[in-house]
Amino acid sequence: MSDYLVRALAFEGSVRAFAVRTTDTVGEAQRRHGTWPTASAALGRSMTAAVMIGAMLKGEDKLTVKVEGNGPIGPMIIDSNAKGEVRGYVTNPQTHFDLNELGKLDVRRAVGTEGALTIVKDLGLRDFFTGQVPIVSGEIAEDFTYYFAASEQVPSSVGLGVLVNPDNTILAAGGFIIQLMPGTDDETITIIEEHLSKMEPVSKMIERGLTPEELLFEILGKENVQLLDTMPVGFECNCSKDRFGSAIISLGESEIRDMIAEDGGAEAHCHFCMEKYNYSVEELESFIDEINS
CATH class of the missing domain: 3.55.30.10 (Hsp33 domain)
Incomplete structure (x- = not known):
């Protein structure tokens, strides 16, 4: 059942x-x-x-x-x-x-x-x-x-x-x-x-x-x-890589540059479903480009 x-x-x-x-x-x-x-x-x-x-x-x-x-x-x-x-x-x-x-x-x-x-x-x-x-x-x-x-x-x-x-x-x-x-x-x-x-x-x-x-x-x-x-x-969890990406963009350029310099990327973790999403330096740089576009 x-x-x-x-x-x-x-x-x-x-x-x-x-x-x-x-x-x-x-x-x-x-x-x-x-x-x-x-x-x-x-x-x-x-x-x-x-x-x-x-x-x-x-x-x-x-x-x-x-x-x-x-x-x-x-x-x-x-x-x-x-x-x-x-x-x-x-x-x-x-x-x-x-x-x-x-x-x-x-x-x-x-x-x-x-x-x-x-x-x-x-x-x-x-x-x-x-x-x-x-x-x-x-x-x-x-x-x-x-x-x-x-x-x-x-x-x-x-x-x-x-x-x-x-x-x-x-x-x-x-x-x-x-x-x-x-x-x-x-x-x-x-x-x-x-x-x-x-x-x-x-x-x-x-x-x-x-x-x-x-x-x-x-x-x-x-x-x-x-x-x-x-x-x-x-x-059912509505998390996604795009959704977390939008959250990272909202942090602003300075915070994202710190992620690149200190961690060489970023990882997001959903508390509800335990899924993890990884973001490369290239993806983080694209977020900066989006902020500045």
């Missing part, structure tokens, strides 16, 4: 729902960054949430998620858009701890319990929309749940999960977001709460082979769900 996301309504439109499988997407991030299990879980959960929030956008809209806690993992930065594309990195990818008291990866210890979760949305307007809330648990899902309630005033339930193989590769990853629209009745809320309290961890359901649609059926009841559409998702 390839990674994809499903959008749905439930209970006659009073509930909005998203569910996604991100096993391959998180696996690509793990491969590129060499993350250890606890770091993989933290980054994977954050990327899974970001790709679902991106699915709430339209057209060319995009967003950046920043998880900046006081734990040893350091800040995490994730970009996503309305097309199901997501990329992300963690400052200290080789972070890992023993399992916590529940026998799960200790994401809270890695992320920290103090700091901020920030979401910056680029909606194609002159100003960006920025929402920020304090980190409330460090477990990521609870932090996004709090973000929706406090920053966007939308009561939500966010479930995120990542399972890691003994060789550090990703066994299963995915998640869901359930949002209550204004006027949702108490009976509907009670049904959802009961289902959430009884369900197994989302990563375990992904491991068992449940599709994103089936995740929503488990939470909301198949008879209550109206599926809207699906969208493929994946790790």
